[in-house]
Amino acid sequence: MAKPLSATKALEALRAEGLTVVEVGSWKTHNRGQRGDGWGPVHGVILHHTVTDGTTAAKAQSSVDLCYRGHSTLPGPLCHGVIDKQGVVHMVGWGRTNHAGLGDDDVLRAVVSEKPLPAANEANIDGNARFYGFECVNLGDNKDGWPPEQVEAMVRASAALLRAHGWGKDGKTSVIGHKEWQPGKVDPRGPGLPGMGAVRDRVAERLKHPASWSPGASPATYTVKAGDTLTKIAARFKTTVDKLVSLNKIKNPDDLSVGQRIKLK
CATH class of the missing domain: 3.40.80.10 (Peptidoglycan recognition protein-like)
Structure with missing residues (x-):
C-alpha cells in the first residue's frame, strides 16, 4: 500500500x-x-x-x-x-x-x-x-x-x-x-x-529498463562475442564500421576481443 x-x-x-x-x-x-x-x-x-x-x-x-x-x-x-x-x-x-x-x-x-x-x-x-x-x-x-x-x-x-x-x-x-x-x-x-x-x-x-526505454530501440553498447567482426556488428545494428571505429577510437578494426564493449551511439 x-x-x-x-x-x-x-x-x-x-x-x-x-x-x-x-x-x-x-x-x-x-x-x-x-x-x-x-x-x-x-x-x-x-x-x-x-x-x-x-x-x-x-x-x-x-x-x-x-x-x-x-x-x-x-x-x-x-x-x-x-x-x-x-x-x-x-x-x-x-x-x-x-x-x-x-x-x-x-x-x-x-x-x-x-x-x-x-x-x-x-x-x-x-x-x-x-x-x-x-x-x-x-x-x-x-x-x-x-x-x-x-x-x-x-x-x-x-x-x-x-x-x-x-x-x-x-x-x-x-x-x-x-x-x-x-x-x-x-x-x-x-x-x-x-x-x-x-x-x-x-x-x-x-520495469527492467529505464523509463526512457523504447522497445526495439538499438542498445547503446554491445559486448563482443566469439566470431564477431566490426562489419557484422555494424550490419546488425544498422550503422557503419567507420562510425564504430570513430565512437570507440579503435586503432585496428580487425582486432576485437571477446567481452569488449562497443559503443553503438
Whole structure:
C-alpha cells in the first residue's frame, strides 16, 4: 500500500516514461473529494474502456470531455487519465474518481501481495479509493480495434505509476483490468488488445529498463562475442564500421576481443 502520488509527481512519471500528456482543465484538483472511503492508500492500476467512439479527433475529445464531466447518473471525473487511440494520455482528474466502483476484496489482497489473481465473484470493497484508473477510448463492442500506439501507452502509463511507487518488481497483478476487479464487467476487450496477462508481461519488461526505454530501440553498447567482426556488428545494428571505429577510437578494426564493449551511439 502507498500514499497516492501528488498530481505533479504523477505527471512527471508519465512524461518520463515517454508519454505525450495533455492536461485538461483543473485536473490536478478535480476529484470526488472525501466521498465514500476517500482516496488512498493506493495499491495498483485498473484499466478500462470508455464505451465511446474515438475514430475522429472530435469524437476522441468528446470521450475526454465525458470522462472529465461525467454524466447524469455518475459525476466526473470518471478516471485519472484517458488514453486515446493515438496513445495520448489526457489527464482529467486527481484524487478520488468514479472509475472502479465496488470490487472483490480477495482480488485486492492479491494485488497488494502481487500474487496470482482469483476470479472476481463479489463486490464488497471500494475500488475508487484504492486504485489509479485509466479509461481507454474504445467502443467496447469487441469489434472496435486497439491500435498499437494505444496499447503501448496503456503499458507505459501503468509502468510509470508502478515505477514511481516501486511496485511490480515481478510485473504481476499491480495492473488489472476492470473485468478482473468487478463481477460482470468485460473491459477492456477488443481486437488488437492482448490479454491482461500479456499486458502485465509487457509492464514487467518495461520495469527492467529505464523509463526512457523504447522497445526495439538499438542498445547503446554491445559486448563482443566469439566470431564477431566490426562489419557484422555494424550490419546488425544498422550503422557503419567507420562510425564504430570513430565512437570507440579503435586503432585496428580487425582486432576485437571477446567481452569488449562497443559503443553503438
